[in-house]
Amino acid sequence: MQQSFVRATYLIETPHEPQRAAAIMAGEQSTGTFVAVPGETDEVKARSAARIVSVRLLEIVREPSLPGATVPAGHNGDYYRCEVTLDFPYANFGPSIPNLMATVAGNLYELQEFSGLRLIDLTLPDEFVEAYPGPKFGMAGTRRLAGVYDGPIIGTIVKPSIGLTIEELGATVRGLAEAGLDFIKDDELNASPLFAPFERKVKAVMEEIERVADRTGRKTMYAFNITGDIDELRRRHDLVLEAGGTCIMVSIQSIGLAGLAALNRYSQLPIHGHRNQWGMMTRHPMLGMAFPAYQKLCRLAGADHLHVNALNSKFYESNASVIRSVEAIREPLLGGYEAVPVLSSGQSAVTAAETYRALGTCDLLNVAGGGIMAHPDGPAAGVRSMRQAWEAARQDVSAEDYARSHPELRRALDKFGRPQVAQAEKEG
Known part of the structure; x- marks a missing residue:
C-alpha cells in the first residue's frame, strides 16, 4: 500500500x-x-x-x-x-x-x-476527508440562507461592540434589519456579557429579525457569537437553531481547531470563523504561520466563513497579503471544502472599486461597520451606498460618475473620502 x-x-x-x-x-x-x-x-x-x-x-x-x-x-x-x-x-x-x-x-x-x-x-x-468533512454551507449555502444570489453579501457588525443592554441591542438590530442588510454579526467581544446573557440576546435579536422579515419578506442573516467552553458551544448552537437563526460565529483561536471541528460535526448552521488573535501568530514575518496554511486547517475543521481583513484597512496587513489570503481561500481544497472570504475593517462605499479590481470576484462577504452605520443619511442609505459602489465597480464605471445619479453613494464618498495613495498602494 x-x-x-x-x-x-x-x-x-x-x-x-x-x-x-x-x-x-x-x-x-x-x-x-x-x-x-x-x-x-x-x-x-x-x-x-x-x-x-x-x-x-x-x-x-x-x-x-x-x-x-x-x-x-x-x-x-x-x-x-x-x-x-x-x-x-x-x-x-x-x-x-x-x-x-x-x-x-x-x-x-x-x-x-x-x-x-x-x-x-x-x-x-x-485521507482527512472522512474524519473532517469540511464546511457544510460555503458560498452557495450562505447565499441561499441570506437570499443573495448576485453580487457580494453586504453586512455589518453591531456597534458599539460591547455594552448594549438587551433593549438597546434589540433596537439596534431592528434598525439594521430595516436598513436592508444581508448580514449582521456580533462583535468578537460580545458573546454572553453578564448584562446581556446569551439566551436573552438570541430571543431579542430573533424577535426583531422575524418582525422585519414579516414586513419585508426578507430575513437578515445574523451571526451569533457562540464562543465559549466546549459544552457551551452545543447549547448555544441549539438555542440559535431553535430560535430560527441562520448563522453562528466562533473565535477560532479561542475554541481551537479541535473545538471548531467538534462544533462542525453537529452544526446545522453556517459557521462564521473569526480569526481574532491571529496577529500574534503571524505578524512577525519570520515567526508563526502564514494564512495559506492556516486557512486550510480552518476549512478542514469546518469554517464556512473566514476573515481576511480588507484592502486599505485599519490593520497593519498589506493589500498584497489580503489579496493572497482571498486567493488562498478560493483555491480548491480536498475536492470541495469551499469557504467564504470575509472582508472587514475600514470598509465603506469608497473601498468597493479597488476591492473588485484586485479580487475580480463578488463571491465574498463585505462587512462594513462605520461605513454603513455612520452614513450621513443613516444605515439604510449606507447599505444602498455599498450596493451602488459594487454595481459601479462591476460595470467598470467610476464611483464618482455613478454617484451623479445615486445620491447615497455621493454622500458616502463625501463622508468617507478617498484612501490615501500611500495606503492604497501598500505592498507586502
Whole structure:
C-alpha cells in the first residue's frame, strides 16, 4: 500500500548549514532526537521518519530576526533564509488535526538552531476527508440562507461592540434589519456579557429579525457569537437553531481547531470563523504561520466563513497579503471544502472599486461597520451606498460618475473620502 504524506513548507532562518538545519527539523518532528537512540532503526525510519523534499536558499542576512539562536563554531555571521519542504508520513498522526499540528508545528519554534521559522503552506492528503468533512454551507449555502444570489453579501457588525443592554441591542438590530442588510454579526467581544446573557440576546435579536422579515419578506442573516467552553458551544448552537437563526460565529483561536471541528460535526448552521488573535501568530514575518496554511486547517475543521481583513484597512496587513489570503481561500481544497472570504475593517462605499479590481470576484462577504452605520443619511442609505459602489465597480464605471445619479453613494464618498495613495498602494 502506497504511503501518504502531509507536505509542509516553511520559511526558516538559521546560522547553521541549511541542509543540516532541515534534517534537524525533520528529525525533531518524527523519529529523531538530539542524540542517536537504539530504537531508531532503519525500519522505524523507513516507516515514520519525515523526509526532506527540498531546501532552497532565498537570501543571506547578517542579523538574526529573533533572539535565542545558538551559532556553530567558527560562525562567520551569516544567517541563511531558506524555503524548506518536508513530507511527514500520514500514518504518524492519522486523521487528527490536533496531532497534525503537533507534527507540523510542535517544538519546531523552540529549536535553538533557528532564528526564524514560519509555516507557510500545507498539502493535505484525501485521507482527512472522512474524519473532517469540511464546511457544510460555503458560498452557495450562505447565499441561499441570506437570499443573495448576485453580487457580494453586504453586512455589518453591531456597534458599539460591547455594552448594549438587551433593549438597546434589540433596537439596534431592528434598525439594521430595516436598513436592508444581508448580514449582521456580533462583535468578537460580545458573546454572553453578564448584562446581556446569551439566551436573552438570541430571543431579542430573533424577535426583531422575524418582525422585519414579516414586513419585508426578507430575513437578515445574523451571526451569533457562540464562543465559549466546549459544552457551551452545543447549547448555544441549539438555542440559535431553535430560535430560527441562520448563522453562528466562533473565535477560532479561542475554541481551537479541535473545538471548531467538534462544533462542525453537529452544526446545522453556517459557521462564521473569526480569526481574532491571529496577529500574534503571524505578524512577525519570520515567526508563526502564514494564512495559506492556516486557512486550510480552518476549512478542514469546518469554517464556512473566514476573515481576511480588507484592502486599505485599519490593520497593519498589506493589500498584497489580503489579496493572497482571498486567493488562498478560493483555491480548491480536498475536492470541495469551499469557504467564504470575509472582508472587514475600514470598509465603506469608497473601498468597493479597488476591492473588485484586485479580487475580480463578488463571491465574498463585505462587512462594513462605520461605513454603513455612520452614513450621513443613516444605515439604510449606507447599505444602498455599498450596493451602488459594487454595481459601479462591476460595470467598470467610476464611483464618482455613478454617484451623479445615486445620491447615497455621493454622500458616502463625501463622508468617507478617498484612501490615501500611500495606503492604497501598500505592498507586502
